[in-house]
Structure formats: structure tokens, C-alpha cells
Amino acid sequence: MTTGTGTSGGAGRPLATEPITISFAGFNRAWAAWIGHRLNLRGYQVSFQRWDPPVTESLETSFADLVLAPGKVLLILSDWYFQLGPRTVPEWNTALRNVVPPHRARFAAVSVASGALPTATTALAPSELTGIGEREAERRVLLALGLPTDRLPARVNATPGPRYPLDTPEVWGAVPRRNTRFTGRETLLNEAYHYLSEAGEGAGVLTLNGMSGVGKTQLAAEYVYRFGSEYDVVWWISAENRGTYRRGLAELSTALGLRTGDEYGERLRAALDALRRGDPYAKWLIVVDGADEPEEVWDLLPTGPGHVLISSRNTDWSQHNSRLLDVPVYARDESVAFIRRRAPRLDEAEADRLAEALGDMPLVLDQAAGWLNDSDISIEQYIALLEEGGDTSVVKVSADFPAAFQTAWSILLNRLRDTVPESIDLLRLCTYFAPGLIPVWFLRDLPAKGVPEQLVGLLNDPLRWNRAVNQLRQYSVVRLESHEGATEDAQSGESLYLHRMVHQIVHSDISAEEGVGLADTVRRALALADPGRPTDTRNWPRYAEIVPHLKYADVLHSTDADVQRLVLNCLRYMYLSGEYDAGRTFGQRALETWREVLGAEHPRVWDVTHHYANVLRTLGEYGPTERIERPAVEFLRRTKGEEDLDHLRAAGGLAADLRGLGRFEEAKELSVWLADTYRELVGPEDSRYLSAQNNVAASLRLLGDYEGALAIDRRILEDRRRLLARRHPWTLFSEISYATDLRLLGRNEEACSNLEMSVRENQLVMGSDHPQTLRAEFGLAMGRYRQGQRQEAGIALASVVERCERVIGGRHPTTLLFLASLSSFLREHGDIDEARRTGERVDLSYRRTLGDAHPYTAGVRGNLALILRNLGEREQALEMSEEALVTMERAVGAWHPWSLGCAVNTAAIRNVLGDVESAERLTAKTAVQAAESLGRTHPLTLSARIAHAADLRALRKREAADKEESAALDDLAQTLGPQHVHTVSARSRQRPFWDFEPQTT
Structure with missing residues (x-):
């Protein structure tokens, strides 16, 4: 007491x-x-x-x-x-x-x-x-x-206090039914309560940590029922994988009454934002159950005034702003109390013996005691069976579990087989889904043809199905999970929860011969559940529900066309939704398996090669991608012809690889040919033609032809708005491309005007942390920075970088792109030492992944040289800047804007070190080249002209300097405005510089 x-x-x-x-x-x-x-x-x-x-x-x-x-x-x-x-x-x-x-x-x-x-x-x-x-x-x-x-x-x-217990929280969702046999754990419950109630805002994250079967989920559920009245929102989310977790968060937005559209990303973003702001409810509890892989979900944990309770086997949660609370096996008195409530016919001494034999493990105690209470076997006989190994003819469980567990399971499953054999059939079928939440409703519409004989009656007879489910529930083998609006019929929209330990034990007993039919049944159910359009964000929740089960159903070894189509759709979903790491792993397995099962030249192999390459390319692995794309292009051209659509698709991927590798001219030539060919074959309004044109624009942008890229991107954007929808992901992608062209042309006000709306639309459709949304926000931040809104731009840049690193990792190409610009911003308006650390990090990453000769490597080294100049390391800065200039000119040519920018910077450092004559020669040449390639009023041209005036003045050629400076200042004032920061800076004769900004490929 x-x-x-x-x-x-x-x-x-x-x-x-x-x-x-x-x-x-x-x-x-x-x-x-x-x-x-x-x-x-x-x-x-x-x-x-x-x-x-x-x-x-x-x-x-x-x-x-x-x-x-x-x-x-x-x-x-x-x-x-x-x-x-x-x-x-x-x-x-x-x-x-x-x-x-x-x-x-x-x-x-x-x-x-x-x-x-x-x-x-x-x-x-x-x-x-x-x-x-x-x-x-x-x-x-x-x-x-x-x-x-x-x-x-x-x-x-009116003094605030605890909620009246019969008044449930305003929002209550997906919480498991209360376990009326819950026993003990008082110290753990109190410790969890005191930690969360005393935690400051943003720090209320607690992880219940322990081994499988120890009762973490039951403890979390009891916490909800015991303390839930203190919250306005209680929401339970399964986190067996990232997809199901994201779906649970998205569903919360509806329960919160948030005004959102149907788009998956919009609902996900709205829920997280509402929790962060505490509006409409500040007292919330989110339970994240089964989060055994922190890296999959930690970036999506809610922040704000509420609390997060996690259950996990993984101690790595301590590295993600969460306190760990260890959940051990039962203390002996708890075991005895629990057994006697579960099996009242056992006395205290018998319960103690059973607890000793089963190691006080809650899950096994629950199942063994439930079985014993319905059996006339004595405790002495049961303990003897455990000690002798028992009859293991029904189940040969994994060696990962102690012998007592194995025997306890053998006894229990023998009992199930003798009383309700359908329950064993259902249990074995469930092990071809992933452990955790099993969407058995996927099986509801499965045609009987091809289903193993012992399952036909089970799947088609609701009475037999419910009897099997109820028997498994009675012995705590499964748990029935309700969905919103579902009935008690497990086939009408509910899921079964199968513990990971139970899943492994049962699955290990299934023979290879029996497994073939069971796996095929689940594969067909998953294929039937495939919505068929991974490009539609409204279908992403369904794909998130399907993806975890692909591995366990062994979909990759199926030769069924529908199952293979499911594989490709799921891989495309991973690519489009930003699940890149999962896509890389699954894509690699799919490619290797299909080459072995179908043959290296099977059409499906080329399909999976294309989708897998898309994921690799997004991760910046251009070399490996080219090595798998080029053979595909050559084979398809040789066997199907140049105008075959499969060959064209593969060639489009190869062109993207060439852009990533810095071979921009080759990429442009291939992309132009592809666009022309697509126009002839499918017409100017087909999505494949528009995508090919988009790639032409990307190549032109990388080659420095910003006007050419803008003209194409404008037409694509107009066509996509007309043919698709304003909120279609491809339309939103085109908006970002178009705004980027405007910004690179110095038309920052227009770029920002376009991106302000686009950022909001991307957040609604794709989600606030989707890579495409982050690119839109980055473009807006850079546009505002170029307009002189430095403080606002700096905050936005830091936010984008933090979220990008959190979501897709610090080495992802998009992250490196953002970091390069953040480093430049910090050089001028922040911590110069942090700017150097960030710049060196980006430089090292590019040299490792792209090589020293790549233009991106040259560009970021040029940026780093400016940092060294500001730090006073002028000789090293000049050496690095000269090297960057030579490398850049070799990579893209002397007339490319990137080369011209490197020249502006190099001349500035030469001037500082006293080599004024060579600085003047370089800026004179650069100003002429920039005017011819970009126009006399482009920001880079104006920077070169102002720099040239400064070099002329340093050479005491004051008349020429004043003339050059006056003309440049007039153009600056007319182009940017007389009070623009760049105009003011030039008027005060501050030497201009240029920041290299890598572009998406």
C-alpha cells in the first residue's frame, strides 16, 4: 500500500x-x-x-x-x-x-x-x-x-483541475481496449506520469524500453486509461514502420477537425503543426507504439506543449530527445497476482511455480495461464511437460527463445489445433504479413480460386472466421484493433495485432511446402489492395499500409503479373513520397531477385531498373546509376529500336545520370533528342513529352542558358496547369523550376511572388518536410536574400537545412545544395567559423562523391576560398580560388556563369594580395563575357563591372574607373532599385563577390 x-x-x-x-x-x-x-x-x-x-x-x-x-x-x-x-x-x-x-x-x-x-x-x-x-x-x-x-x-x-473521469478526452483515437487483467507496474506508471507531468514544453518524450513480450504496449495502454483524463487529445499510432506512422499522424488531422484537403501531405503537415502550436488543444498525448527503428520516425515526432509516449525495444531513443524507462519482466509478486487473476483455479504456490518456470515473462504467462484455466491438467503435469520439453509436434519454435517458451507454445498450439483448427490456419496465414498490425480486411474480397483448401472456408465463412479470431483473442495470441467506424466483425475493416515474438515462433514452424500457398494468398491480397496510382498523393496512406508486408509475403519471388505490378508501384511510391533509403534497399533486392527469377533480359527487369535508378539518382549515386542504366539503354536500343518507349524511358534516366556527373552538354543533346522523339510518338500534351522537355530545361539551366530554360519551363508549367491540376505534384515541381530560372536571371521579385503560393501548395500536398517542399522553401529564402531581406532569409535557410538533414540525411544531394548556400550566408551574416565548418563539410562530401573535377566541387571550393579570405588566410584563399577557377573552366567552359563568378572572386583576392594588374585584366575580360552571355544588367554582370571599376581605381585609372562605376551604378539602381542592398553596397565601394549555388539535376 x-x-x-x-x-x-x-x-x-x-x-x-x-x-x-x-x-x-x-x-x-x-x-x-x-x-x-x-x-x-x-x-x-x-x-x-x-x-x-x-x-x-x-x-x-x-x-x-x-x-x-x-x-x-x-x-x-x-x-x-x-x-x-x-x-x-x-x-x-x-x-x-x-x-x-x-x-x-x-x-x-x-x-x-x-x-x-x-x-x-x-x-x-x-x-x-x-x-x-x-x-x-x-x-x-x-x-x-x-x-x-x-x-x-x-x-x-473555475480553478483548473483533473477532468471528470466520465468525460472522455475531446479527441480519442486508435487506443487498444483496456486490459482488464492488467496487474502491477505501479512504480513504472508513477515514474512515467511524474516525468511527463514535470517535463518542460518540448521535453515531454518518454520511451518505455524493454524486450519483446515484456508488456510495453500493455503498459502504455494502461497509462492512457489511467491518466488520459488529464488530456484533451489522446492518439495512438502504430510505428512498426514509417509508413504506418505517417498514416496515423495524417488521420489525426481529421479527428482534430482541421480544415484540410484530401492530400496526404496536407493532412500530415496540419496535424504536426496543430500539435506544435497547441491549437486547438494544448493538452495532448501521442502514443507511438512499437517504434523499434528510431531512425524511421524520430523526425516526425510531434513537438509542442503535449507529451509523447513511445514503446520500443531499441535504446537508441535516448539519442533522440527521449528519456528511457526500462520495462523489466514482472516482479514475482506481480507474476503471481497476474496468474491468479488469469487462472483463478491456481493457488498462490502453483502460480509461483508457473512464474518461475516461465521466467516471469508477461506475454507467455498470459497465454499459459489462460490455457491452464480452461484445462484440467494439473500444474505439476504442466511443469513436468515444460521440464521435459513437451510435445513439439505442432510447433518447432526458434532457438532464439528459451526451451520453456518453446514448450509452452507447443502446448498452447496443440490445444488450439484440437479445439478450433481454423485458428491455427489463420495464425499461420497472418505470419506472411509483417508482425504488428495486420490488415486482415485485405483478405475480404480475395477470390477463392487459388486459395489453399484449408483457407477457403475460413475466408468465405464469417462465422468460422470470427470463431478463429475469438479463440486467438481468448488466449492472448492476437489482439483485435478497431478502426474508425469499424464493427466487431474482423472482416469489416479491422486489423489483428500479432506480437513480433509470436509471429516469429509460429512462422518458424511452417513447412516450405505449406508456406508456398500461404505466401501466395497474402501476395494476391496485397495486389488486390493496390490502388494502382502511386503518383496520386491521396493513395499514399494505402501504400504506406501495404509496404511493410512486402518482405514477409516474399512478393519478389512471385511471377504473377499483378504482384509484379504491385512491386513496381510500391517502389515508385517510395521514390515519390521521399522514402529514399527504404526505396534503395527494396529496389536493390528487387533488381537482384528478378534478374535471378525472371532472367537478366526480362521486360520487368528493365522496369525495376528504371525505378531503382530513380531512387539511387535522388540519393546522388550517379556513378552506380549510370552503370545500371547504360547497359539497359544499349540492350533496349539493340533489341527494340530507338523509338521504343522502354528504350526512351531508359535513355531519359541515362541523361539524368549525365547531368549528375557534370556532363551537361551530353545530357542536353540526349534530352533534346528524347523530347523530339516523344513529340513525334505521343504528341505535345503527353506527360512523357512534358517530362522530356523539363529535362531539356534542366540541362540548359546547368549549362548557364537561363533564358532558354525559362522559356521551356514556362510552357511546361502552363501545360501542366491546363492538363493536370494546379496541385498536382508535377505542376508544383514545374513552379519551382520556373521560379529558379527567374531567380538565376536576377528577377528575384518575380521568383518570390511565384514561390510564395507554391510553398503553401507544396506544404499542403506533399507535406512540410517532403524534399520537394523543402526545395520550394529554399528557393523562396534565396530569392528574399537576393532582395536584401537578410534576417528573414537567414531564419528560413536554417530551418530548411535542419529539416532536410533530419528527414533525408546530411549527405543527400539536396542537403548539400542547401548547406552550400547556408555556408555562404553565414560567411557574410553569421558565424564565420561555422561557415568554414559547413563549407569544408560540403567540399569534402562533393570530392568524395563527385570527384575533384566536377563543377560542383570547384564551385564550393571557390566559396570556401572567400571564407578563408575573410579569415585572413589570404594566400591559401588565392590558391584555392585559382584552382577553383581553372577546374570550373575545364568543366563547363570559360563563358559559363559559374566560371565568370569564380573569376570575379579570384580577381578580388588577387587585388587584396596586391596583384592589381592581373586582377584588372581578369575583371575586364569577365565583364565583357558576362555582358555577352547574360546581358549587361544581370546581377553577375553588374558585379563584374563594379569589380572592374575597383581594379581600375586601384591602378589609379580614375577617369576610366569613374565612368565604369557610374554606368554600373545607374544600371544597378534601374534594375534593383536605388535603395537595394547591392546598390547601396556598390555605391559605398564595397567589393562585390559571387556565391556558387549548386543546382538540382
Whole structure:
């Protein structure tokens, strides 16, 4: 029995002289907290005693100890109050009859029980609190205690406190049914509660950590039911993988009543944003169940004023702003209490022997005790079976589990086979889905043809199905998970929860021959559930539900066309939704397996090669991608001809590889040919032609032909808006490309105007952390920076970089692109040392992945040279800048904007080091080349002209310098405005510089 005391007399009311002790079972903590608060407001001193009598002490002695408490003792009677121990009804009646009458004035009682109470409780005359409102419940509590029932003043009554227990949280979703056999764990529950309630905003993240079968999920569920009344939102999310976790978050937006469209990303973003702001609810609890791979979901954990409770086997959560709370096996007294509640026919000594034999592991105790309670076998016989190894003819479980576990499972499954054989069939079928949540409703519409004989009746007969499910539930083998609006029929839209340990044990027993039919059944069910359009973001939740099961159903070894189509659609979904690491792993396995199963030249192999290459390319692995794309292009051209659509698709991928490798001219020539060919074959409005044109524009942009890229991107954007929809992902992609062209041409105001709307649309459709959304936000930040909005741009850049690193990693090409620009920003407006660290990090990454001769490597080394100049390391800066200039000119030509920018920077460092004549020659040449290739008013041309004027003045050619400077200043004022930061800077004769910005390929 544990004791806690509260002594305040709320809102300044005088403290009553007689204290009140509330005795309650841990399950009813919410009632105790609410009653205690209402009494506190009236000035009464309240203490709490959690009723948990030790099994070694007689019930009468434990109950009599309550009389030792000062003042009145208020008993909160419930089913759990009488079940703790456990004690029989006759024991309770005896204790009540012997203790209550002599001390009747000391006791008061209220009842929140759902079942019948022991008959002797009539001596307590408990007041019934269930099914009534808060005001009436308070009145009955006061009457039971013999206290005045006058109303509290409005100002006192308005004091915040615990929610009335019968008032559920405003939003409540996907929480498992309460385990009425939950036992013990009081210390863990209290520790979890105190940590979360005392955590500051943003720090309320707690991970229940422990091995499989130890009861982490049950502990999390009990926490929800015990403390959930203190929250306005309680939302349970399965996190077996990233996809199901994202789906759970997206579904929360609807429950919160947020105004969003149907787009998956929009709902996901809205939910996270609402939780972060605490609007409409600040008191929220998100339970993240089964998060065994922190790297898959940690970046999507909610932040804000609420709490996050995680269950996981993985201790790595300690590295992600979460405190770990270790969940061990049961203490022996907890095991004994649990077994006796699960199997009342066993006495204390028998329960102790069973707990010893099964190592106090909650999951196995639950199943073994449930079986024993329905069996006439003695505990001695059962223990003997465990010690001897038992009959393992039904199941040969994994060697990962102790022998006692293996035998316990053999006994249980033999029982299931003998009583309801369909339950074994269902259980084995479930192991060809992933462990955790199993969407058995996928099986609902599966045609009987091809289904193994023993499953046909099960799948087509609701009565047999429900009998099998109920039998598995009875022995705690599975748990039935309800979805919104689902009925009790497991085939009507519910999922079964199969524990990972149970999954492994059962699966290891299935023969290879039997497994073929079971796997094929699940594969066909998954293929039937395929929505068929991975490009539609509204289908992403369904794909997120399907993807975890691909591995377990062994879809890659199927020769069924529908299953193979499912594989390709899922791989494309991973690419489009930003699940790049998962896509790389799955794509590699698919390519290797299909080459082996189908043959290296099978059409499906070329399909998977294309989708896998898309994922690799997105990750910046251009070399490996070219090595798998080029053979595909050559084979398809040789066997199908140049105008075959499969060959054209592969050639488009190869052109993208060439862009990534810095071979821009080759890429452009190939892309132009592809666009022309597509136009002839499929017409100018086909999506393949528009994509080919998009790639031509990308090549022109990389070659420095920004006007040419802009003209094409404008036409593509208009066509996609007309042919698709404004919010289609490809339309939004075109908006980013078009705005990028505008910005590179110096038309920053137009670029920002276009991107402001595009950022919002991408956030709604793709999600706030999708790479495409981040690119839109980056473009807007850079445009504002070029407009002189430095503070706003700096905040936005830092945010984009942080989220990008968190979502897709620090080495991803998009992350490196953002980091390169952040480093340049920090050089001028932030921490110069941090700018150097960031610049060196990007430089090292590019040299490792792209090589020293790549233009991106040259560009970021040029940026790094400017940092060294500012740090005073001028000789090293000049050497690095000269090297960058030579490398860049070799890579893209002397007239490319990147080469011209490197020349502007190199001339500046030459000037600083006193080599003014060579600086002037370089800026003179650069100004002429920039004017011819970009136009006389382009920002880079103006920078070169201002720099040339500075070099002329350093050579004492003042007349020429003034003339050059005056003309450049006039063009600056006319182009950017007289008060623009660049105009003001040039007018004050600050030497201009140029920042290299890598482009997406």
C-alpha cells in the first residue's frame, strides 16, 4: 500500500479540521484525483492511499489497516478494487463484516464498479457514481462523507483541475481496449506520469524500453486509461514502420477537425503543426507504439506543449530527445497476482511455480495461464511437460527463445489445433504479413480460386472466421484493433495485432511446402489492395499500409503479373513520397531477385531498373546509376529500336545520370533528342513529352542558358496547369523550376511572388518536410536574400537545412545544395567559423562523391576560398580560388556563369594580395563575357563591372574607373532599385563577390 498526501485548501478557503483519506485501486486513479481536487477546493485536507494489499498478508489485516488513517476513509469501490490480490468473494465478505461495523463512522464509500459487488458492501452503503453527470457525482460524494453540499463560488469552481473521469478526452483515437487483467507496474506508471507531468514544453518524450513480450504496449495502454483524463487529445499510432506512422499522424488531422484537403501531405503537415502550436488543444498525448527503428520516425515526432509516449525495444531513443524507462519482466509478486487473476483455479504456490518456470515473462504467462484455466491438467503435469520439453509436434519454435517458451507454445498450439483448427490456419496465414498490425480486411474480397483448401472456408465463412479470431483473442495470441467506424466483425475493416515474438515462433514452424500457398494468398491480397496510382498523393496512406508486408509475403519471388505490378508501384511510391533509403534497399533486392527469377533480359527487369535508378539518382549515386542504366539503354536500343518507349524511358534516366556527373552538354543533346522523339510518338500534351522537355530545361539551366530554360519551363508549367491540376505534384515541381530560372536571371521579385503560393501548395500536398517542399522553401529564402531581406532569409535557410538533414540525411544531394548556400550566408551574416565548418563539410562530401573535377566541387571550393579570405588566410584563399577557377573552366567552359563568378572572386583576392594588374585584366575580360552571355544588367554582370571599376581605381585609372562605376551604378539602381542592398553596397565601394549555388539535376 502506497501513500501520498495533499494538504492545500484550494483558492484560499480555510482548511477543514478533519482530514479525508481516499483509498483507491490504481486503475481508478482518475476518480481519486478528481474527488481529491473537488474536496481540496472546499478546504479539506486530502491524502491518498493506493489499495494494493500484499499477497502474503490476510485481506482482513490489510483492510483493517485503513482504520489507522486519520479522519474519514473514502473507499472508491470498483471491480479492480476487489480483484487486487487476488481475493475470493467469501474472503471479502468476511473482511467487510469484521472491520466495517465496529468503525462504521470512519468509512464512506462510492462505487464506480460495472459488475456486482460483494454482498457485505451493503454495510458501506456506497453511492453510485457511474452514469451520472459531474455536478451530481460531486453532490453524492459530499453526502457520502456527511459534508455540506453548498455550491462553490464561481471563481473557486473555475480553478483548473483533473477532468471528470466520465468525460472522455475531446479527441480519442486508435487506443487498444483496456486490459482488464492488467496487474502491477505501479512504480513504472508513477515514474512515467511524474516525468511527463514535470517535463518542460518540448521535453515531454518518454520511451518505455524493454524486450519483446515484456508488456510495453500493455503498459502504455494502461497509462492512457489511467491518466488520459488529464488530456484533451489522446492518439495512438502504430510505428512498426514509417509508413504506418505517417498514416496515423495524417488521420489525426481529421479527428482534430482541421480544415484540410484530401492530400496526404496536407493532412500530415496540419496535424504536426496543430500539435506544435497547441491549437486547438494544448493538452495532448501521442502514443507511438512499437517504434523499434528510431531512425524511421524520430523526425516526425510531434513537438509542442503535449507529451509523447513511445514503446520500443531499441535504446537508441535516448539519442533522440527521449528519456528511457526500462520495462523489466514482472516482479514475482506481480507474476503471481497476474496468474491468479488469469487462472483463478491456481493457488498462490502453483502460480509461483508457473512464474518461475516461465521466467516471469508477461506475454507467455498470459497465454499459459489462460490455457491452464480452461484445462484440467494439473500444474505439476504442466511443469513436468515444460521440464521435459513437451510435445513439439505442432510447433518447432526458434532457438532464439528459451526451451520453456518453446514448450509452452507447443502446448498452447496443440490445444488450439484440437479445439478450433481454423485458428491455427489463420495464425499461420497472418505470419506472411509483417508482425504488428495486420490488415486482415485485405483478405475480404480475395477470390477463392487459388486459395489453399484449408483457407477457403475460413475466408468465405464469417462465422468460422470470427470463431478463429475469438479463440486467438481468448488466449492472448492476437489482439483485435478497431478502426474508425469499424464493427466487431474482423472482416469489416479491422486489423489483428500479432506480437513480433509470436509471429516469429509460429512462422518458424511452417513447412516450405505449406508456406508456398500461404505466401501466395497474402501476395494476391496485397495486389488486390493496390490502388494502382502511386503518383496520386491521396493513395499514399494505402501504400504506406501495404509496404511493410512486402518482405514477409516474399512478393519478389512471385511471377504473377499483378504482384509484379504491385512491386513496381510500391517502389515508385517510395521514390515519390521521399522514402529514399527504404526505396534503395527494396529496389536493390528487387533488381537482384528478378534478374535471378525472371532472367537478366526480362521486360520487368528493365522496369525495376528504371525505378531503382530513380531512387539511387535522388540519393546522388550517379556513378552506380549510370552503370545500371547504360547497359539497359544499349540492350533496349539493340533489341527494340530507338523509338521504343522502354528504350526512351531508359535513355531519359541515362541523361539524368549525365547531368549528375557534370556532363551537361551530353545530357542536353540526349534530352533534346528524347523530347523530339516523344513529340513525334505521343504528341505535345503527353506527360512523357512534358517530362522530356523539363529535362531539356534542366540541362540548359546547368549549362548557364537561363533564358532558354525559362522559356521551356514556362510552357511546361502552363501545360501542366491546363492538363493536370494546379496541385498536382508535377505542376508544383514545374513552379519551382520556373521560379529558379527567374531567380538565376536576377528577377528575384518575380521568383518570390511565384514561390510564395507554391510553398503553401507544396506544404499542403506533399507535406512540410517532403524534399520537394523543402526545395520550394529554399528557393523562396534565396530569392528574399537576393532582395536584401537578410534576417528573414537567414531564419528560413536554417530551418530548411535542419529539416532536410533530419528527414533525408546530411549527405543527400539536396542537403548539400542547401548547406552550400547556408555556408555562404553565414560567411557574410553569421558565424564565420561555422561557415568554414559547413563549407569544408560540403567540399569534402562533393570530392568524395563527385570527384575533384566536377563543377560542383570547384564551385564550393571557390566559396570556401572567400571564407578563408575573410579569415585572413589570404594566400591559401588565392590558391584555392585559382584552382577553383581553372577546374570550373575545364568543366563547363570559360563563358559559363559559374566560371565568370569564380573569376570575379579570384580577381578580388588577387587585388587584396596586391596583384592589381592581373586582377584588372581578369575583371575586364569577365565583364565583357558576362555582358555577352547574360546581358549587361544581370546581377553577375553588374558585379563584374563594379569589380572592374575597383581594379581600375586601384591602378589609379580614375577617369576610366569613374565612368565604369557610374554606368554600373545607374544600371544597378534601374534594375534593383536605388535603395537595394547591392546598390547601396556598390555605391559605398564595397567589393562585390559571387556565391556558387549548386543546382538540382
